[in-house]
Amino acid sequence: MTAATNISTTSCFVDNYHSLFVCKTCASVWEDGRRLGESGGQKLLQQLQHLAQDWDLRNKFLIKEVECMSACNRSCVVAFAAKGKLTYLFGDLAIDGSASAVLECASQYYANPDGLLPWSERPELLKKGILAKIPSITVEKVNTTEI
C-alpha cells in the first residue's frame, strides 16, 4: 500500500512537471577557444536561483541550466516547458534586472492550464524577445472499439 502511494505521488509530480531552462553559455566572452570568467547566462542563472529561494513555486518549477538553445545571437535565453503545455523560448534578456520578470512570467505560465502567455499579460521585459511558441505534444486517446 505504501509503495502504491509513493508511485501515485511520483506520478502526480511528473504530470505537473514544469521547467525553466536557462542557457548558461549566453553572453560569454571567449579567448583562444576558452571562456573568460563567468558568462552572462551563468549570472542570470544564479540570480534566478537566488530569487527562487523565496518563490512560492520553488518546489514545482525546476530551474535547469542548459548549454545552449540555439539562439546564441539573442542572449540571454530562457525557456518554459511542461507536459501538455506550449513551450516558450525567450531571448534578449538583460543579464541584470531580468530575473524577477522571468519568475513572474514563469508563475503566469504555471497558472495557465495550457501555458498560454498573452502579450498583454506578460511582464514588460518579456513582451519583446519571444523567439518561439511551440505547440504542446498531445497524445490522442484511441478508441480501441473502433479499430
Ligand code: FES
Ligand atoms: S549560447 Fe545561449 S542559446 Fe546558444
